[in-house]
Amino acid sequence: MATRAVYFSPSEAQILMEAYEEVKDIIKKKGNTATVIKQREKAWQSIADRLNARFFASGAFLYSVGDAEQLNKATICRTIRSVCLAIKALADVFISFPGHRRLCDIKEEFYRIAGFPNVIGAVDCTHIRIKAPSGAHEADFVNRKSFHSINVQMVCNADCVISNVVAKWPGSVHDSRIFRTSEIYQCLSQGEFSGVLLGDRGYGCQPFLLTPFTDPQEAQQAYNHAHARTRARVELTFGLLKALFHCLHKLRVSPVRACDITVACVVLHNVACLRKERAPRVPPAMDWDNPAIFPDDDSGRLLRDQYVLNYFS
Template sequence: MSSSPSLATEDSVTSKRSSIGLQMVCNADCVISNVVAKWPGSVHDSRIFRASEIYQCLSQGEFSGVLLGDRGYGCQPFLLTPFTDPQEAQQAYNHAHARTRARVEMTFGLLKARFHCLHKLRVSPVRACDITVACAVLHNVACLRKERAPRVPPAMDWDNPAIFPDDDSGRLLRDQYVLNYFS
C-alpha cells in the first residue's frame, strides 16, 4: 500500500477571514499530482472530492488504481478508507492505511512550512486559491530538484466521520485487500 496516492482536504489558507478548502493527491515522495483550491473552508471534504475532476475520472474508470482517504470520505472502489470498528486483520490494514496516508498530511505540512504566506494571506479568496496552487507547483519543483525540505511538526489524526456512505463495491475491494495482504 505504500505506493498508493493519498487524498486529503484541509482548510489550507486564511484569506481576509475566510478559509479555503484545499484538496490534494500526492505520492509517497510528497509530490502533488492533483490539487483543487477553489472551495470555501466550510465545504465538507467529501463534497469537494465528489465535485472534482479526479473523482469523475476515477468513477468512470479513466484512471486505474486507488486513492486512500480518511473517514471523512465514503469507501469507494477507487477510494479506500479505514475500518471504523476493525477486527484483527482490519487493524493491520488500518495501521498500513494510516502510515501511507500520513504522507499527504506531511505534504500539507511541508507546503505550509515551505511557503509561510499560506498561513495568512491578505488577498481575495480567488487570489488566495491562485497563490495556493502556485505554491503547490513550486513545491513539486523543489521536490523534483531534491531541495531540502523544511522541518514539519508530527502528523495529527484528521479522520472524521463520513457524511457520504460507503459504497458496497468499495467495501468489497477493501475487504479483499485485507484478505490478501493482512490476514
C-alpha cells in the same frame, strides 16, 4: 506606522530562489502572462525576485515586504499578482495526475512505506486561513474550527509531489463533497486509472478510494495500520508545503487570490521536490477528523474486504 521586517533562513531562501529561477526561465520561454517580467530592467528584476521570495516564504504583510524593498503597496500587489498568475499558468506542466513517473513506479514507492498495494495517491484537504471576506457569502468561508479559510484538496505521491490540487472551495465545504465534484473523481469513477487512492474516514469507501475500518477486527487492524502509515504521506506533504511557504499560514487577500497563491505555491513545491531540494523541518499536522457525510459504496466495502483477505490476513 513602524513595522517589523520579516526574514527567512538562508537555506529556505536558497531553495525558494533556485526553484523560482527555474520556473521564471520556463515562463520566459513560453512568453505568456509573464511579459511584464521580460520588460523589467535588470535592477528591477532583482528587486521583484526578492519581493516575491520574501512574500511566499515569509507570509509577511505587504507593508512589511514593501518596507524591506522600499516599495509602495500598490507596486507590491501588482508584482506579486503578476508573478503568481504566471506561475499558476504552469500548473498543467508541474501538477499531473497520477504523476510524472510510470504508474508501476508510483505504486511501488507507496508499497515500500507499509506494504499497501496498488496505491496511486493519497488524498485529503487542508485549510488555508484567510482574512474575513466582504460580501454576502462571508459565512461560507467559516470552517468547523470557526475561522475563515479556503478548503483545498490535494493528492500526493509517496515522494510528496502533489499530483492534483483543487483550490476553489470555501472553508465550510466538506472534504468528501469537494472530492465528489472534482474532475479526478469523475476520471477514477470511469476507470481511467488502474489503482486506488487512500483517504481518511471523512470519505465514503469507493472501489477507487479506500478508507479505514471504523471498528476493526484483528486482520482489519493490520489493514488500518498499513493504511494509516501510507496515507500519512499526504499530511507530510501539507506540512512541507506550509513550512516552505509561510504565506499559507494566513493569506490576507480575497478568496480568489488566496486560491491562486495556493496553486502557485504547489507549483513551486513540486519544482523543489523534483529537484530533490532539502526539505524544511515540518511541525506536527492537525487532524481535522471530519465525519463522513456520504455512505460507503457496496463495491468499495467489498474491495476493502478483499484487500484484508489477500494482503493483511
